[in-house]
Amino acid sequence: MTTKPATEGLQQKAAAEVAPAQGSADTGPPRPRGRGHNVRWGIVALCFGGLAVNYLDRSTLSVALPAMSKDLHIGPEIQGFVLSAFFITYAICQLPAGAALDKFGVKRVFAIGAIWWSIATIAMGLVRGVGTLVGARMLLGAGEAAGYPAPAKAVSRWFPRRERTLANSVWDNGARVGTAIALPLVTAIVSAFHWRAAFIVCGLLGFVWIAAWLRWYHEPEDHPKVTAAEREYIEGGGARFEPQKKTGDTAQDTTGDTRTEASEDTKTLRWRDLFRYRTVWGMMLGFFCLNYVIYFFITWFPSYLVDERGFDLLSLGFFGTIPGLVAILGSLAGGWTADRLLRKGWSTTKVRKTCLISGTLCSSVIALAVVVPTAAGALALLSVSYASLTFATASVASLPADVAPTPGHVASLAGIQNFASNVAGALGPIVTGFLLAASGGSYLVPLLVSGALSVVGALTYAFVIQRVEPLPIR
The missing domain is CATH 1.20.1250.20 (MFS general substrate transporter like domains)
Structure with a gap:
């Protein structure tokens, strides 16, 4: 059974760890120069x-x-x-x-x-x-x-x-x-x-x-x-280092990992207890909405260009790659922007919310692709939408490390968050298919649904997740 002193010790460690992130500046040793x-x-x-x-x-x-x-x-x-x-x-x-x-x-x-x-x-x-x-x-x-x-x-x-x-x-x-x-x-x-x-x-x-x-x-x-x-x-x-207690003579296994027991910090909070936190549910819902839209680009996007915009195979192979290439730049821009804001002294909460909310909100322009008259205009809007999503994913991938109650829960939170996102990945293509069948092949409703979920994702990151900091031990 977890004792009160152990819990208090964990909370003190979490508070000490998050202090630089929530302060007025990102303190720490200077970056060493040289290859x-x-x-x-x-x-x-x-x-x-x-x-x-x-x-x-x-x-x-x-x-x-x-x-x-x-x-x-x-x-x-x-x-x-x-x-x-x-x-x-x-x-x-x-x-x-x-x-x-x-x-x-x-x-x-x-x-x-x-x-x-x-x-x-x-x-x-x-x-x-x-x-x-x-x-x-x-x-x-x-x-x-x-x-x-x-x-x-x-x-x-x-x-x-x-x-x-x-x-x-x-x-x-x-x-x-x-x-x-x-x-x-x-x-x-x-x-x-x-x-x-x-x-x-x-x-x-x-x-x-x-x-x-x-x-x-x-x-x-x-x-x-x-x-x-x-x-x-x-x-x-x-960095989220994990202090661990050695077992015996620190044997080495075939992969080179040191055999250790889980730290007392990690044992105090069970894996299933992570679902008791509002922040965790916000991470799950936000990533669900974001990934629902991403999977449109992975699955139905080529069919949209062919069926709705009249692309042939040659033009699909050339122009269809544009949103994906722009999305790579969007992801790198999201990472660079967030880290620069942290170095300028923004708190982790302000940085993450700024990138997550702006990225998911801007991705809602996918809904406008069905009303623009030209294929070029639609492709431009879809490229903006995809790049905005990947701009946000750079911060999504950082949330588990930001909010894990101990370093020993980072991968567990990443798995929980990605579980929710891949439920969307499985449901999204099926829902789009049903909506297309019900509307006689029109992409109007499927893209409106995707745009609406982008807005829901932005609202989730704005209001469900309150602070981006290590979760307190309960």
């Missing part, structure tokens, strides 16, 4: 690569499906179910993946997840029917669940508060890069060899990244190339 003091950005590059492979593997099926459907006799009514099967296990497994990352460490759990999803990708190249394909797709979703909370956890430990948002925007763009390269890469492999080869090649690429991850990822306190100046800058700037 030798930037190991933390190499860690972000590793996370970027992991997420790029993650999204490449999940996108392989979408590109290869036309060729697969002929060989395996998969009708259109079944193809949608095959694609959606991924999200069932992906959303559900966000919750245990986040908890496992907090308990067993980023290096170990991210590597296990990557091994799992790489094997599942290769398995999809060996299937002989719809049943085994659905099974492999669901296994892929379960393995890829660690792909979002793991980088969020790593950045929370490796980066001071003043650089955290930009770092999160960098690895988050791995999702867009992985999705973008899937189309030319998978198409080339299918054309030159066979659709089965595409899954095998993409799955093997995962093992290349796993080798790099196990070779080069270490925690900041254990990394052999981190200088004393860089570590002081990271820790003194508000």
